[in-house]
Each structure stands twice: as structure tokens, then as C-alpha cells.
Amino acid sequence: xxxxxGRVAVVVGAGSGIGRATALRxxxxxxxxxxxxxxxDSAAETARGADGVRPYFLDVTEQGTIDEARDAVLRDxxxxxxxxxxxxxxxxxxxxxxxxxxxxxxxxxxxVGTIAVVRAFLDAMIERxxxxxxxxxxxxxxxxxxxxxxxxxxAKGGIIAFSKSLAREMARxxxxxxxxxxGPTDTPLFASLxxxxxxxxxxxxxxxxxxxxxxxxxxxAFFASEEAxxxxxxxxxxxxxxxxxx
Amino acid sequence: xxxxxGRSAVVLGAGSxxxxxxxxxxxxxxxxxxxxxxxPLAVARTALLVEPPGDVRDYEADVADAAGxxxxxxxxxxxxxxxxxxxEVTGAADAVTGPAVRAFLDGMVRRxxxxxxxxxxxxxxxxxxxxxAVGLTTSLAGELAGxxxxxxxxxxGPTDTPLLAAQxxxxxxxxxxxxxxxxxxxxxxxxxxxxxxxxDRAxxxxxxxxxxxxxxxxxx
Numbered sequence: 001x002x003x004x005x006g007r008v009a010v011v012v013g014a015g016s017g018i019g020r021a022t023a024l025r026x027x028x029x030x031x032x033x034x035x036x037x038x039x040x041d042s043a044a045e046t047a048r049g050a051d052g053v054r055p056y057f058l059d060v061t062e063q064g065t066i067d068e069a070r071d072a073v074l075r076d077x078x079x080x081x082x083x084x085x086x087x088x089x090x091x092x093x094x095x096x097x098x099x100x101x102x103x104x105x106x107x108x109x110x111x112v113g114t115i116a117v118v119r120a121f122l123d124a125m126i127e128r129x130x131x132x133x134x135x136x137x138x139x140x141x142x143x144x145x146x147x148x149x150x151x152x153x154x155a156k157g158g159i160i161a162f163s164k165s166l167a168r169e170m171a172r173x174x175x176x177x178x179x180x181x182x183g184p185t186d187t188p189l190f191a192s193l194x195x196x197x198x199x200x201x202x203x204x205x206x207x208x209x210x211x212x213x214x215x216x217x218x219x220x221a222f223f224a225s226e227e228a229x230x231x232x233x234x235x236x237x238x239x240x241x242x243x244x245x246x
Numbered sequence: 247x248x249x250x251x252g253r254s255a256v257v258l259g260a261g262s263x264x265x266x267x268x269x270x271x272x273x274x275x276x277x278x279x280x281x282x283x284x285x286p287l288a289v290a291r292t293a294l295l296v297e298p299p300g301d302v303r304d305y306e307a308d309v310a311d312a313a314g315x316x317x318x319x320x321x322x323x324x325x326x327x328x329x330x331x332x333x334e335v336t337g338a339a340d341a342v343t344g345p346a347v348r349a350f351l352d353g354m355v356r357r358x359x360x361x362x363x364x365x366x367x368x369x370x371x372x373x374x375x376x377x378x379a380v381g382l383t384t385s386l387a388g389e390l391a392g393x394x395x396x397x398x399x400x401x402x403g404p405t406d407t408p409l410l411a412a413q414x415x416x417x418x419x420x421x422x423x424x425x426x427x428x429x430x431x432x433x434x435x436x437x438x439x440x441x442x443x444x445x446d447r448a449x450x451x452x453x454x455x456x457x458x459x460x461x462x463x464x465x466x
Contacts, residue, residue, distance in 0.1 A: 002248065164464045171426030171461050206391030211450045218447035227438035230403070230431045233464035237454055241391050244384035244453025 002225040005030030008080040009224065010073055012058055012117045013087030015042030017187030018137060018220075020049075021213035022084055025221045027053045031082065034073045038087070060087045060113030061105075070120040079124035082224045084135045085117040092193055095150040103151045110155035115162060122175070131174030133224045136163045137216075140183045140243040143235070148197065156181075160235055167233030176232040178223040183239025185211040207240030248445040251276030254326040255444065258346045259335030260304070261288025263407040264366060266295070267433035268333055268440050273300035275441060277331065280322040282346070284308040301326075309346040319349045328353035331444045335366040351390075360394025364443045366436065369401045369463045376401050376465065380455050387453030396452040398443040403459025405431040426461030 009026045013019030015037030023035040027050035036058035037043035043055035054076065058069040073080065089109045091102060114136055125132040141149045142156025160179055167177035184190055184201040190210065193201075202210060219238045222228055237243050255272045259265040261283030269281045269292050278301045283289035286306035293304035303325065307318035322329070332350050347363055354361045363386060367379040379399045387397035404410065404421045410430065411418075422428055439458045442448055457463045 167461050167464065168426055171428070174427070176427075206388060207394075207450065207452065215450040218449075219451065222442050222447065227435075227442060229438075230427065230435040230458050230460050231439065231456070232427060232461040234457055236451065236456055238450050240450050241387050241396075241452040244387055 002029055002221060002227055004082070004221075004225065007031045007082055008034070008073075008077045009082035009084065010034045010036065010080045010121060012036045012060065012085045013137075014046050015039045017086070017189060018182060018185060018213045018216045019084075019086030020046045021217035022086055022220045023053055024050050025214065025217040026082065026084075026224065027051065029221060029225070032077055034069075034077060034080070036069050036073075058117075060085070060117055061109055063116060066116050066120050070124075073121075074124055079128045080121055080132065081125075082133045082135070083118060083121045083125075084137070084220055084224070085114045086137045086220075087113055087117070088137065088139075088189070090149060090152045090189060092148040092197060094148065098151060106151045107155045107158070110152065111158040111162070114159050118166065122170070125175055126173045129173075131176070133228075134163075134166065134170070134175060134177040135220045135223045136177070136179045137220070138163070138179050138181045138235070140181050140237055140239045143181055143237065144243045163235070164233045171232060176223075176228065178228070178231060178233070179235045180216060180219045180223065181235055181237040181239065181243070182211055182216045183237065183242040185213055185216055187213055205240040205242045209240065211238055211240060248275050248441055248447060250331070250441075250445065253277040253330040253444075254280070254328070255331035255333065256280045256282060256322060256329045256350060257333045257335065258282050258309075259366075260292050261285040262335055263409075264402060264405060264433050264436050265333075265335040266292040267437040268335065268366065269302055270296055270300070271434065271437035271441050272331065272333070272444065273302045275445075277301075278326040279303070280305055280326050280329070282307050282318065282322075309349075315346065315349060323353055328357050329361065330354075330359075331362045331364070333364045333366060333440055333444070351395075354395060355390075355393050358393070360396070362444045362448075363390070363395060363397040364440050365397070365399040366440060367399060367401050369403050369457055369459050376455070376463070383455055384453045391452060396443075396448065398448070398451060398453070399455040400436060400439045400443065401455060401457040401459065401463070402436045403431050403457065403462045405433055405436060407433065424462060425459070429460065431458055431460060
């Protein structure tokens with residue numbers, strides 16, 4: 001039903017977790033995937049997992065690397081139909097203990113990183129003129145807040161509002177923009193949290209387990225597909241009911 | 247990629263244009279479908295439109311008649327089995343409305359293998375459709391999570407249906423101007439979102455409300 005044969009997709013943060021699962025899922029659906037990551041070795045490992053996936057180096061906090069990766073993707077694969085940013089980072093701790101350097105890193109990587117990645121590919125998508133899909137990855141923390149993730153939640157909430165506003169601006173170009181909000185997911189990022197935090201988060205999930213990265217990737221792939229041709233500016237949580245609503 | 251082979255699905259309100267698209271889509275993906283509506287002619291037409299080897303059977307039932315509805319519910323459970331998927335479409339003129347979903351829950355819970363409920367509502371702000379849908383979806387999702395039954399809601403934006411076509415031209419034009427994508431939804435686009443929620447692809451999604459509205463609504 002979902003068929004992305006021949007579509008070019010860019011997945012940033014494709015070296016691990018949700019980004020890797022997304023790159024592999026889109027490739028399994030037939031897309032040609034540019035798998036970009038700060039860690040080129042892990043992006044290359046993702047690329048070895050499926051046909052039609054090529055690794056690229058991209059650091060969302062360094063504009064020069066975004067521009068270089070963009071140019072390389074346009075040269076190698078052409079203008080993408082699908083852009084997904086799954087690169088993200090968190091450091092859990094009391095808000096009162098954080099400092100400006102931490103805030104700037106959290107907002108810079110999660111929010112400004114998303115903005116910069118999406119911005120980089122829009123011109124080529126608009127120029128080609130047959131529309132496209134942008135899927136951002138926020139977090140349930142950005143919808144309902146999360147203790148110990150206050151600035152991260154602020155950045156993720158920013159991604160949600162950014163996605164909706166961009167959806168309005170891009171509608172005329174038939175570029176649909178939607179946002180997936182994972183809850184606690186079985187990824188390296190989650191594994192880095194203190195055990196106490198991990199247990200508390202798992203207990204709070206009505207389905208009583210973590211998301212698998214593939215389950216988040218499935219929602220991203222849905223938004224990227226023809227099946228979602230009338231959906232834009234929407235936010236979908238894949239969190240086992242941790243947060244409800246839409 | 248979405249495969250519902252071997253699943254049984256009940257579509258309540260399957261005589262409406264959107265309900266019909268859902269019944270046909272779900273059947274095309276391999277599920278056995280019980281198409282239910284209080285309008286026997288409308289739902290018979292739904293069943294007639296299915297392409298082989300799709301399996302859509304039509305049932306006339308009015309949820310306002312509890313005893314009568316229960317008879318039909320038992321008939322459905324005998325013929326296609328306790329449903330894995332229950333879709334309730336309301337808002338259209340011909341739809342079965344009300345707590346018809348409730349009738350199927352006991353069987354689903356007793357079987358103990360989870361399931362999917364998808365509520366389909368309009369996005370209309372004027373009649374509070376969406377707010378009511380959010381309340382029902384999240385409450386049901388919370389209560390049924392322990393049984394592995396996932397509950398989600400699709401809110402349909404203005405859709406290209408005969409109901410809308412019958413309105414004066416300016417109504418349609420005004421709607422199209424307000425929708426960022428500048429067109430109405432096709433019923434199949436609503437059905438596609440329902441199929442996603444009903445599928446294995448949505449195995450960790452519950453309590454969510456997804457608008458298929460071309461950007462008309464971007465709630466929270």
C-alpha cells in the first residue's frame with residue numbers, strides 16, 4: 001500500500017535509533033535514501049543495512065556541513081521528495097542545575113538543527129515543483145512537558161510550532177509538513193538516562209513498554225507516503241498512550 | 247505494505263461516503279468487513295462496490311434500537327468473528343451514531359488479543375465534534391490500554407461528498423479558500439489514515455487524534 005519507489009529521501013540522524021530505523025523503513029518501501037549523521041561510520045553501517053541507502057556526513061550544529069551534505073545529495077541523488085530530521089540530543093537533570101551553555105546546546109541542536117536541515121532542502125524541493133514531505137521529530141516532552149528535560153521540552157515544543165507554521169507557508173508548494181512525537185523509545189538516547197528515570201518513564205506508559213524505533217519510523221513513513229496526501233500541520237504521538245491528544 | 251489479511255473489521259456508518267471508502271479500503275487490504283448502517287440501501291451499495299476478492303457484508307442496524315442492534319452484533323460475530331478492528335464513522339447524515347462501539351468491546355476484551363478502535367469524526371469547530379472526539383478517544387484509550395486495544399481518532403476535514411456538492415457553490419469555494427492545501431479531502435484520503443491506525447504499523451499509537459484536513463485545523 002505504501003510505496004515510495006524511486007523517491008529520494010533525506011534522513012538526518014540516520015546513524016542510530018529512530019533515524020536509522022526510518023532510513024531502513026523508507027528504503028524498504030523503495031525510496032533512495034541519503035542517510036546523514038554526525039557519525040559517518042554509523043551512517044555507513046545504516047547504509048549497509050539496505051539497498052539504496054547512501055551515507056553522508058552532517059552535523060546539524062554546523063551550517064557548513066549541512067550545506068555540503070545538501071550539495072552532495074542534490075548532486076548524487078537530485079532534489080529530495082522527503083526530508084526527515086531525526087537528529088536530537090538530551091541531557092537530563094534539574095533545570096536549576098543547567099547553565100547557558102547547556103541551554104544553547106539543547107536548543108541549538110534540537111530546534112535550530114531541525115530548522116537548518118529543513119531549510120537547506122526546501123529551495124530544491126520548491127524548484128522541482130511537484131511538492132514533497134517534511135517530517136520533523138519532536139517529543140511528547142514538547143507536548144506536555146517532562147521533569148528534568150525542561151529546556152529539551154522547550155526546544156521540542158518549538159519544533160512542533162515550527163512544523164505547523166511551516167506547513168502553512170509550504171502548502172502553496174504542495175509540501176506537507178508533519179511532526180511525529182515519540183515517547184520513551186528503546187534507543188541509545190534512552191539508554192543514557194539514569195535507571196530511576198527510565199523505570200519511572202516506563203511505568204507511566206499505558207502500554208507498559210518502550211516504543212521500538214521501528215514503530216516511530218512507521219509513523220514517519222506514513223506521513224512521507226501518498227497515503228497522507230491531505231495531512232499537513234499535524235502532530236502524532238507514538239508513545240503507547242503516554243500522552244494522548246492530537 | 248499495510249496488510250490486514252485474516253482480520254475482521256466492523257465499519258459502523260458504512261453507508262456514508264467516508265464510511266464506504268473506509269470499508270472498501272480495509273477490505274482491499276485483506277480484512278473481512280462487516281459494513282453496518284441504519285440505511286439498508288446505502289450500506290448494500292457499499293457491499294456491492296467491493297472488488298474481488300474483497301469481503302464486505304452489509305448489515306442494517308440502528309444503534310438507537312439496543313435490542314435490535316445486539317441481534318445484528320451477534321450475527322456479525324458469528325459470520326466474521328469477534329472484530330479485531332472497529333471503525334465508527336459519525337457526522338454524516340446516514341451514519342449510525344452513538345455508542346455502537348461499546349457493543350463490540352466485551353467480545354474483544356474477552357478474546358484477550360487486543361484490537362483497534364478508530365473513531366472518525368469531523369473537524370467542525372462549530373459543533374464541538376472534535377473536542378468530544380478527543381475526550382472519548384483519550385478516555386477509551388486509557389481504559390483499554392491494559393487489554394491491548396488501541397483507540398485513535400481521525401478527524402476528517404471538509405470532504406468531497408454528495409452532501410457538500412449539494413450546497414451552494416460559494417460554500418465549497420469558501421471552504422477551499424480556507425484550507426491551506428486549497429482543495430477538499432477525497433474520501434480515500436480519510437480511509438488511508440484509518441487504515442494506518444488499524445494496521446500493525448501503528449502498534450504503539452493510542453489515544454491520538456489525527457486531522458486529515460489539508461491543514462485547516464492544526465490543534466495543539
